[in-house]
Amino acid sequence: MDDHRIVLIGGGHSHVLVLRAFAERPEPRVRLTLVSDRLEAPYSGMLPGHIAGLYTRAAMHIDLQGLAARCAADIVPQAAVGIDRTGRRVVLADGSLVPYDTLSLNIGITPDRSSVRGADRYALALKPIGSLLAKLDEAFGGAGAPTGPGRILVVGGGPAGVEIALALRARLTRGARQPWIGIATGRGLVPRLNHRARSKLAMILARKNIEVLSPCRIDEVHPDGARDHDGRWIAADLTIMATAARGQPWLAGTDLPLSADGSVMVRSTLACTGDDAVFAAGDCAELMGEPLEKAGVYAVRQGPVLAQNLRRRSRGEPPIAYRPQGRALSILSTGDGRAVAAWGDGFAVEGRWVWWWKDWIDQRFVGGFSVR
Ligand SMILES: Cc1cc2nc3c(=O)[nH]c(=O)nc-3n(C[C@H](O)[C@H](O)[C@H](O)COP(=O)(O)OP(=O)(O)OC[C@H]3O[C@@H](n4cnc5c(N)ncnc54)[C@H](O)[C@@H]3O)c2cc1C
The missing domain is CATH 3.50.50.60 (FAD/NAD(P)-binding domain)
Structure with missing residues (x-):
């Protein structure tokens, strides 16, 4: 039997977790390919800290090449610009094609x-x-x-x-x-945060x-x-x-069902509403009936479910559902080694220890992808 070809477009937060999951537990008869316009993925949670001079540029990036090597994934260093869904092929910027059996999008949004x-x-x-x-x-x-x-x-x-x-x-x-x-x-x-x-x-x-x-x-x-x-x-x-930001313009040419802001509509399994062979996660996806804020925390939570569902599809098993958390913690860096955290309708704290907390969360996330 031929290998099942899973193609991941974009090295976003969900896909780095998918790659790590396949590195930790390889799936027999699956061939993974990552199509990414960059070989290093920036982690936006650390961007303000980097601009403020608290992190080096290297510290806020995940090495996609190293990660792909750990799970024997092929890496295609190009932007995807289209999907031929009938022929099940991804169209790349240079016009070449990458065939897939299952496709997953985690390409973020564009201003x-x-x-x-x-x-x-x-x-x-x-x-x-x-x-x-x-x-x-x-x-x-x-x-x-x-x-x-x-x-x-x-x-x-x-x-x-x-x-x-x-x-x-x-x-x-x-x-x-x-x-x-x-x-x-x-x-x-910050109208979405509490008073x-x-x-x-x-x-x-x-x-x-x-x-x-x-x-x-x-x-x-x-x-x-x-x-x-x-x-x-x-x-x-x-x-x-x-x-405001919106989905990448080329998604409109794929004929996948899109939301008003151009995000790909997905079911709770993260499979697209119009095509079971195509998944989407993170900012580029909108959960049907339950639109979530565009925040990295959701892309991260969707990663493990996406990894499982890609595996399950390769084995012909039914997908599992992603259940979004009710409310998410927001921590904003104030640039001076302090931060403000907000939770729900009325909880907010500020201080140096809040920055240490954010720093610990962010560094633990990015550090989890370094080659050990
Ligand atoms: C300044 C700032 C601070 C933020 N801080 C936080 C925070 O503290 N907490 C939080 O939860 N959220 C935060 N966010 C929001 C967060 O950035 C996004 O929600 C998060 O990055 C979404 O992750 P993603 O995996 O969907 O996509 P992204 O992280 O945007 O990753 C998409 C990847 O896909 C690649 N790509 C894009 N197009 C293509 C293509 N056509 N072909 C191939 N590859 C492609 C890109 O290079 C990129 O690496 C912040 C945003 C900003 C701008």
Whole structure:
């Protein structure tokens, strides 16, 4: 009998767990292939810490090549740009094809800058993380002194926008010039977190001289600033978009059922609603009837279920269900070796020990993939 070909697209949080699961317990008669546009996967939970200077670049990356080698997976260092579902083949950027029996997508999301004029040309986006880091290095003249922008505007008041603003403040306090940093938000600060966490973060931002502009819905970005919905001009020589994101545009050409934001619709088994041979997990997937927040914690929890279901499909066994946790813990780094944790409707704590806690969780996750 031929080997069952499982092809994983993207080295996201769920897929690194799948690869590790197959390394720890190899599955007979399965051939694994990882298609990834990068050989190292950035771990976004550590991105603000890296920008703040608390982690090296290597510390926040998972070595996909090493991980693939541990489970004898082939690695194809290219971006997927399409799926020929009839012929069961993945289409790669160079036009070549990778055949599969079972396919799994864990490719994250891409910033949606379409509703803000000029954002594509003049603003930096948080993802892909590799190009964000390269552009930040360029803007600040390498990892060292802040020779760069005097006014930095972060658009978006969600956890990522707040963490990036605080991380930039921490990175730039080491230089002589203190840039103005502002957060423009149409819906207030971290609206999904509870009121205690919100007020702690508002106090920290004020203490660190980060101005919160709210309500302030940015409509246009220019090389020297941005204009909001009410016509207000905010001068900025660096604008960073930390707003909505959506599924990758090429997914629309696959004819897989997609949600309004372009994510692949999946059942509780993480199999696509329109095709049992295709699975999706993490930010690029939307659970039917139970849309989850786009957060790495869900991608991580889905990893072991996805690994089991890929195995089970290769053996012809029925899949198991993923049951999302009711509420997730959020920990936001404040860039200065402290952090704020929020849980549920009213729990929030802040301090150095909260950072140690986050650091322990993140380092344990990334460390779990290093070659031992
Ligand atoms: C600044 C910031 C801080 C955050 N902090 C946290 C946090 O503390 N906790 C938390 O839970 N969440 C956090 N998040 C959210 C978190 O980043 C995402 O929810 C998480 O990364 C989603 O994981 P994923 O596995 O779905 O995809 P990703 O981590 O985005 O991985 C997708 C991978 O697929 C690859 N890829 C993409 N397209 C293709 C293609 N076409 N072909 C091949 N490969 C491809 C990419 O290179 C990437 O490696 C943060 C986000 C940001 C921006």
